[in-house]
Amino acid sequence: MTVAFKQQSIDRLQESLVHVQRLIERQRQLEQQAARPEAGAADDAPLQQNLLELRQRLAQLHPADIAHILEALPLEDRLLAWDLTEGEREGAVLLEVSDAVRESLIEVMDPDELVAALVELDADELAELAPDLPRQVVYEAMGRLDEEERGQLQAVLSYEDDRVGALMDFELVKIRADVSCEVVLRYLRRFDELPRQTDKIFVIDDAGCLKGVLSVRKLLVSDPEAEVADVMATEVVSFQPDEAAVDAAQAFERYDLVSAPVVDRRGMLLGRLTVDAMVDVIREESDSEVLNLAGLKEEEDLFASVMDSVKNRWSWLAINLCTAFFASRVIGAFEHSIAQLVALAALMPIVAGIGGNSGNQTITMIVRALAMGQMQLGQAGRLWRKELGVSIINGMVWGSVIGVIAWLLYGSVSLGLVMLAAMTLNLMLAATMGVMIPTLMQKLGKDPALGSSVLITACTDSGGFLIFLGLATLFLL
Known part of the structure; x- marks a missing residue:
């Protein structure tokens, strides 16, 4: 597929989305007009014509494109478009949409409608949807399969979702x-x-x-x-x-x-x-x-309810609140130093910010290497030494830059040297935690990416404040 053709496909999909959104918006306006007391029977004709045009537009689209459009619509508009989707294509669309959106569509379908939507699906496709379907619907759909297909479906369902057996296709030569x-x-x-x-x-x-x-x-x-x-x-x-x-x-x-x-x-x-x-x-x-790097529990419907989104996000925000409070206590321990040298308050976010960015770079690389199977846990020490070398060089270079700037701004060479030392030490801490956090997660049987971004930021913030303010207290006051 050429770049030009891919761009044309994207443009057509975007055009279809805009067209569907306009038709739905017009539908809402026509419904409001038809609901007015003075509206007559003739006012119903434009509404039906608009519905027909929307139905025809959806019928022209590939199931994957319909899925994309449904994901981009608020719940009320999504359900309207879903009602106008051809019944024999509903199963194919359910296969394409995200898990969160699929759940919202299945909730509004009655069992008979669900079973009818599954008729056109193969055993392996039905198995993909089975975990999200009511158990009675799965049993009824299985009853419509022949003996061979039923055996294939049971074979696929016997494996966990993340196993090869759950993804097997039985159509082969x-x-x-x-x-x-x-x-x-x-x-x-x-x-x-x-x-x-x-x-x-x-x-x-x-x-x-x-x-x-x-x-x-x-x-x-x-x-x-x-x-x-x-x-x-x-x-x-x-x-x-x-x-x-x-x-x-x-x-x-x-x-x-x-x-x-x-x-x-x-x-x-x-x-x-x-x-x-x-x-x-x-x-x-x-x-x-x-999602795990950002501390989200699962994929989230863009137009999910407020409470559903809160439930998806609260846990790591709570952890982040605790780490932020700890960082604030580190600063609080040096209130006397900051009061004596106000420049510390202006400079300490720089040390923490650079450390956080460096740590995220390291942790992203390690998480990716673990996910791709390019790194074994026994190699963590070697990679840590390499990252430590990178952090020392970066710390010396950029610490010198910010140290010179601090010297020029505040007329203190000692302050510049403290900035250099603090920057280097915090980058070394970031490298250490960037390797340690995902490898420890892997050893514990957890996803290495789980909350890594939140944890590395907490370490570099608290550590950066402690290192910078501690050095300043020792050598400047």
């Missing part, structure tokens, strides 16, 4: 190794269409064990008389259903995979993973890291 390429081509022509993301065909034996894969590109250029066993690849990147989905996503990125087999410990082919599912995993993992 299987062949035997003892047939010719011509036979395979004739077999493929019997399909109305191949499953999505079919870049390879899976070769199995009579027991269903995976023996290799045959690339579709390889098949097309091979001698039709050649046996599959002679042209298939036997070195295959495969996954087991209990492996972490994040690890599988990283493998997809590393090896540029489009699809890959999922096998059990005996080598039996269970299903496959596809790149679209792995892209979703990578995006969700990235979103989760951003």
Whole structure:
């Protein structure tokens, strides 16, 4: 996809969002007019015409685009657009929207409507929605599946959401190794269409064990008389259903995979993973890291109620309040020093601010390395020594700059030297905590990103104030 085409797609989506918002706004105005006592029956015609235009506009959009629009609308407008979405497309839209928005849509759907929306979904897609659906709806939807699909759904639901087994796709093409390429081509022509993301065909034996894969590109250029066993690849990147989905996503990125087999410990082919599912995993993992760094519990609906947003944010704000109070007590302990040398009050935020920024740089790098599997816990000491070296150099350079500025502003060389020392020491503290916090979280089995930004800021603020004011008290007063 070229940059120009991607930009055109974004522009079209934005245009669709604006158009839908205008139609909804007009709908609200027409409803107000129709509700007036003097309004007659004729006033209902424009309202119905606007509804029809809105319905038609939504019908022209891809389910993913409808999902984007629903996420960008306030709850009342979202529900209006959702009511006008075609019933047979509701299941596909539910798959695309964020968890928070999906919850708001499911809440307003009755069980029969939910079951009808799930009819068009495959077993693996139904499994993706199952945790958010009422249990009775899941049972009823399962009852409409055939025996094979029901078994597939139960297999997927037996795994945790973050496991490979929960993301398996059962639509795949299987062949035997003892047939010719011509036979395979004739077999493929019997399909109305191949499953999505079919870049390879899976070769199995009579027991269903995976023996290799045959690339579709390889098949097309091979001698039709050649046996599959002679042209298939036997070195295959495969996954087991209990492996972490994040690890599988990283493998997809590393090896540029489009699809890959999922096998059990005996080598039996269970299903496959596809790149679209792995892209979703990578995006969700990235979103989760951003939210955790900021101290948010979960992804939040942009237009959620005030209380829902408060519940999502309060815990780390409470922690931040405690750390801020501790920092204020550090300052309070040096009230006498600040009263004697007012310049300290003006300069100490600089030391804390630079330390916080440096610490966030370090902690972001370490969290990313842990998430990507590039760093093992045993390497923490080596990385700490490296970050310590970086912080010393940065501290000396920028501490000298701010030290000279302090000297010029307040006419005190000693104050400038204290600024240099405090800056360097606080950056060293930031480097130490930037490595320590995420690695300690990892050792405790927590997400390394969880509240890291809040914690590093607390350490560099309190530490920066203590270091700067302590040095000033010792050497300037």
